[in-house]
Amino acid sequence: MKTLLLVAHGSRRAASNEEVQIITRRLAVQAIGRYDLVDCAFLEIASPLIPEAIQDLIDRGATQVVVLPYFLSAGRHVAEDIPKEVEGVKQANPGVDIRIVPHLGSAEGMTGLLLGLAGD
Amino acid sequence: MKTLLLVAHGSRRAASNEEVQIITRRLAVQAIGRYDLVDCAFLEIASPLIPEAIQDLIDRGATQVVVLPYFLSAGRHVAEDIPKEVEGVKQANPGVDIRIVPHLGSAEGMTGLLLGLAGD
Numbered sequence: 001m002k003t004l005l006l007v008a009h010g011s012r013r014a015a016s017n018e019e020v021q022i023i024t025r026r027l028a029v030q031a032i033g034r035y036d037l038v039d040c041a042f043l044e045i046a047s048p049l050i051p052e053a054i055q056d057l058i059d060r061g062a063t064q065v066v067v068l069p070y071f072l073s074a075g076r077h078v079a080e081d082i083p084k085e086v087e088g089v090k091q092a093n094p095g096v097d098i099r100i101v102p103h104l105g106s107a108e109g110m111t112g113l114l115l116g117l118a119g120d
Numbered sequence: 121m122k123t124l125l126l127v128a129h130g131s132r133r134a135a136s137n138e139e140v141q142i143i144t145r146r147l148a149v150q151a152i153g154r155y156d157l158v159d160c161a162f163l164e165i166a167s168p169l170i171p172e173a174i175q176d177l178i179d180r181g182a183t184q185v186v187v188l189p190y191f192l193s194a195g196r197h198v199a200e201d202i203p204k205e206v207e208g209v210k211q212a213n214p215g216v217d218i219r220i221v222p223h224l225g226s227a228e229g230m231t232g233l234l235l236g237l238a239g240d
Contacts, residue, residue, distance in 0.1 A: 016193040030231045073136040111150045
């Protein structure tokens with residue numbers, strides 16, 4: 001059972017966290033047939049946090065969890081904090097394939113997306 | 121003369137600002153034939169700031185400046201701070217078409233980009 005977890009930073013502004021939930025729902029619709037479950041988690045401040053969200057996916061039957069950092073910059077959060085949060089739940093569930101894929105800011109298609117927004 | 125200005129938040133971490141400059145260079149390559157100049161600016165902390173970057177594009181001959189917020193969330197920075205920064209230089213240059221387009225987080229193609237990163 002393949003699952004996808006979109007991980008955002010988390011904000012004190014509730015509307016920002018809701019935006020992440022909205023894009024997660026759009027992602028779930030587009031992922032039908034490719035992922036059985038799509039959910040989101042937050043590195044800090046907002047709920048659910050990364051370990052509990054991954055554990056929840058596993059409890060619901062996940063055999064694979066793809067962790068996708070919804071971050072523009074390859075900073076400390078992406079390089080250190082997210083891997084650290086993932087590590088514990090990974091060790092507790094050695095039979096589950098838990099992998100972190102490259103963060104949003106590194107996406108090849110980013111420039112095309114930006115040019116589309118610019119109106120061209 | 122059409123120009124495009126990618127506006128990021130700006131970070132105390134120099135590598136994060138350099139990432140914005142790198143994506144701006146990639147954007148400039150992809151925008152050849154559509155924009156005559158592509159540059160970046162920062163809302164705060166890093167240089168150049170938005171008003172000086174827009175003024176620089178105008179000094180170099182821009183008749184149109186498309187301001188593109190490199191932000192995931194539609195928060196205060198996108199809704200209030202960037203428009204405020206743009207407003208002064210807009211009033212000082214009434215002959216130049218300066219427009220702010222929707223922020224990155226609102227892009228229709230975002231979910232497709234995310235699924236691509238996830239490896240599907």
